[in-house]
Amino acid sequence: MKNQLNLLALSASKIDRRHIQAFFLMVSLVMLVLGVGAPEDGGGNIR
Amino acid sequence: MVLLPAILSGLLAGMARARSFGRPYQLPELRFLWLVFIAFLPQFAILYLPGLRRQIPDSWSAILLSASQLILLGFAWLNRTQPGMGILFAGAALNFTVMAANRGFMPISPRTAGRLDPDLDVPPGSRFGLKDILLPPEATRFEWLADRFLPPAWFPYQVAFSAGDVLIALGVFVLLARQDATTRNST
Numbered sequence: 001m002k003n004q005l006n007l008l009a010l011s012a013s014k015i016d017r018r019h020i021q022a023f024f025l026m027v028s029l030v031m032l033v034l035g036v037g038a039p040e041d042g043g044g045n046i047r
Numbered sequence: 048m049v050l051l052p053a054i055l056s057g058l059l060a061g062m063a064r065a066r067s068f069g070r071p072y073q074l075p076e077l078r079f080l081w082l083v084f085i086a087f088l089p090q091f092a093i094l095y096l097p098g099l100r101r102q103i104p105d106s107w108s109a110i111l112l113s114a115s116q117l118i119l120l121g122f123a124w125l126n127r128t129q130p131g132m133g134i135l136f137a138g139a140a141l142n143f144t145v146m147a148a149n150r151g152f153m154p155i156s157p158r159t160a161g162r163l164d165p166d167l168d169v170p171p172g173s174r175f176g177l178k179d180i181l182l183p184p185e186a187t188r189f190e191w192l193a194d195r196f197l198p199p200a201w202f203p204y205q206v207a208f209s210a211g212d213v214l215i216a217l218g219v220f221v222l223l224a225r226q227d228a229t230t231r232n233s234t
Contacts, residue, residue, distance in 0.1 A: 021074075026054075028080045029219060031087040033050040035119045036139035037215045038146065038153035039208040040176040040194050041049065042163030 049206045053216035057223030064224060075226045077126050086118035094177045105174060109151025112178065116143045130225040135218025142211035145192035152180035154193040159207050162197055179207075 065072035089111040092099050103111075120143060123136040146153050152174065160175050161167050167175075175181045184190050194207040 024080065025074050025077065026058075028077070028083040029054055029223075030051065031083050032119060032122065032135075033054065033215055033219050035083070035087050035090055036116060036123070036135070036142060037050045037212050038142050038178045038194065039049045039206050039212045040153070040155060040160075040163065040179045041204070041206040042160075042176060 049208060050212065050216050050219070053220045054223065057220035060220070060224035061226050065226075073226055075126075075129050075222055077129065079122055079125050082118055082122040082125075086115045086122065090115045105150075105152075113143070113147055113151050116146070129222055131218045131221025131223075133218070134214050134221060138211040138214025138216075138218055140211075141192050141214065142209060145189040145209065145211070146178070148188040149182060149193075150180060153178045153209065154182040154187040154190070155179040155207055156184050156187070156193070156195065157181055159195055159197060162200070163205055163207060 062072045093103050093108045093111055094100060100108075116139065120136065120139050123132055123139055126132050127136055142153065155175055157167070157171065160179070160181055163176075169175070169181060171181050171183055171186065173181050179194055182193075184193075187193055192210055194209050194212075196208050196210075196213075198205065
């Protein structure tokens with residue numbers, strides 16, 4: 001169990017801060033284009 | 048969903064470009080990212096959560112949608128020096144204009160909507176899809192900015208889009224495709 005925790009901590013430390021920033025940036029860009037864009041493919045109709 | 052391929056293709060183009068220069072690819076450095084999260088939250092709630100979506104009156108949805116788009120416009124303006132962000136801002140402004148002028152939703156004509164849903168049987172003025180409102184062209188303000196463009200009928204994926212959507216897709220593509228060391232060093 002302790003070894004597994006150490007392994008997990010080691011893996012987490014290998015995640016570069018830049019990777020997290022890149023992830024949030026891409027999520028933000030997706031939200032930005034979904035937020036300002038208004039294409040309609042007919043899905044999810046409100047009736 | 049038609050805008051997401053623009054992000055993916057921009058990212059791939061940017062990586063290929065950086066690779067051709069022999070430099071690492073760098074994502075754009077956007078400021079005030081928290082604004083996007085704050086702005087998108089109400090849209091997510093009123094558009095993507097079916098339970099909540101049906102409970103909120105259309106008038107409130109329109110207000111929340113407009114407020115959300117205004118904040119996103121502000122974000123794009125604050126980052127306008129980034130390549131492509133000016134194009135994206137212009138597209139977002141066009142979409143905001145036509146939506147604000149048509150009860151807060153993106154107008155779509157019954158004929159265009161009929162291509163997306165051949166069994167369509169709702170009266171004009173009804174909501175259609177996520178952000179659209181069914182309006183005949185003669186009752187639409189800034190009709191040329193509405194969701195009036197369609198791919199060819201033979202195309203397997205049918206989607207209606209606006210001039211603003213085209214600019215948004217182009218803007219985000221340029222934003223991601225032109226980010227590399229060359230761009231970074233020149234700014």
